[in-house]
Amino acid sequence: MKGFITITLFSMIFSSTIYPEGCTEYRDEIGCTKCDKNYILKNNECFKTEGCLSKNDYECTSCSYGYYLFENLCYKKEENCLRAQII
Numbered sequence: 001m002k003g004f005i006t007i008t009l010f011s012m013i014f015s016s017t018i019y020p021e022g023c024t025e026y027r028d029e030i031g032c033t034k035c036d037k038n039y040i041l042k043n044n045e046c047f048k049t050e051g052c053l054s055k056n057d058y059e060c061t062s063c064s065y066g067y068y069l070f071e072n073l074c075y076k077k078e079e080n081c082l083r084a085q086i087i
Contacts, residue, residue: 022046040073047073 019025022039023032023046031044039046041058051067051074052060059072067074 020046022048042072050074051076 020032022036023034024036025034026032032041032046033044035041035046035057038049040049040052040055040060049055049060051064053062053064053074055061060069060074061072063069063074067076
């Protein structure tokens with residue numbers, strides 16, 4: 001046929017996986033296996049490292065002024081708090 005043009009269109013489907021906050025690698029059967037740099041991995045969950053002065057992939061080892069270390073995570077001290085009690 002004169003003037004007939006065939007055009008084939010390809011569509012690309014992009015899938016995006018939404019991981020829990022701070023998680024960069026996730027396995028359905030286990031949970032999170034790797035966290036973003038501002039998080040630490042504990043029991044296959046990512047915890048934000050706010051107040052963490054030094055850390056490795058799995059724990060905070062020291063906290064910034066105004067924070068206290070408990071079970072390898074830093075928690076913000078309450079104003080005028082002399083001692084924190086964890087129950």
